[in-house]
Amino acid sequence: MSKLWGGRFAQSPEEWVDEFNASIGFDQQLVFEDLQGSVAHVTMLGECGILSAEEVHDILGGLARLKEKAESNELTYSVGNEDIHLNLEHLLIQEIGQVGGKLHTGRSRNDQVATDMHLYLKNRVEEIGVLIRSVQKAILKQAEVHVETVAPGYTHLQRAQPISFAHHLLAYFWMLERDYQRFEDSLKRIDKSPLGAGALAGTTFPIDRHRSAELLGFSSIYENSMDAVSDRDFIVEFLSNASMTIMHLSRFSEELIIWSSQEFQFIELADAFSTGSSIMPQKKNPDMAELVRGKTGRVFGHLLSLLTVLKGLPLAYNKDMQEDKEGMFDTVHTLMGSLKIFAGMIDTMHVHTDRLKKAVNEDFSNATELADYLAAKGVPFREAHEIVGKLVLVCIGQGIYLKDLPFDTLKEASPVIEEDIFQVLEPLQAVKRRESAGGTGFKQVRNQVAQAKEILQSV
């Protein structure tokens, strides 16, 4: 098969070499972006008098037919034509004849491929934003119900202090809010047109880059043609933002998995988001949460992979950069899939409030309450800490909790202790009294719920 770039060549690569060189197997995902870029480019060429009105008309007609065919999956690509750009150009020439060869006037595949990826990521980032919002919405829905559900809070995965279960859930709302903000901010850099940068140096044709950018809906153009064709920062940034987001989902997954275990039984995931075992009839496994946790690995991998591809590259375009695509596509699909799963999984999960209550009543997570109580009555905190620590040891020895200690024992430990101590030791009180800004006190949590609602309503 003759190549679109074959003029200078006496011999074509063998098919297996073509296979190695080609990106059509994956960059066909850019078909609509590539067509869109071509429409803008040829329209601009016509407006600038570089192509005649008739030529523009013919080319636009051909591109429209290719789009229809792409929509109904009727385009056949070939490895010999290497990538989506050459395949479409080849198909266009087949469709409308030699005039199709004028489409590539004043353009190179280098600015073309960069344009495609800017268009692709711009749309995907907007869709990802919507999906992040849907997870936040599901979290908020659960949080609203569980403001007064008291649960154990952990550090080192050891019982630490009682908390509102909504407070725990809302921590993930705010993580995802930062993710949302990061993606939104990245749009500034994605929303920039490289089109018209040519191979690297610009072009001798009197093109109008601002016009093609405007036709594509880009807010600005790259200032430097060499930067335009060699910049992949926006993809690295996307992979980094995706890594952060899926890292958050992975931490949340880990908690859902632990909470679903027989040992915790804090929540139950809906049947629709769980699977069974092929051998053990009793099993209900949190596979979706485990998969999200597992898929985090490949997203981190894609980030590291692209950084490594780019690190030694001289300006401007190098074929190494074709390696930017598979990781980007996979990350888009993985992240979007994970966010979709999460929205449904959180929305439908059942919280065992009774189990949470029981758990928090059977531990020492009220020890800080007792220490704070002593400190508030003038005992230096360090001393109070020591007194309570000793009481905990006494309890452990007897297999009881602080609230089960006889009043006399408490009084003996510190004379400042009064009868009201038993009220203070209640986990519910421990949560209620933590009304410092951003704390787990119910008023504070309700305030968070209101803030979160406002954020979701503003979009």
Ligand code: ARG
């Ligand atoms: N398939 C190529 C890529 O993805 C398109 C650009 C090719 N440019 C070139 N000069 N060979 O990077």
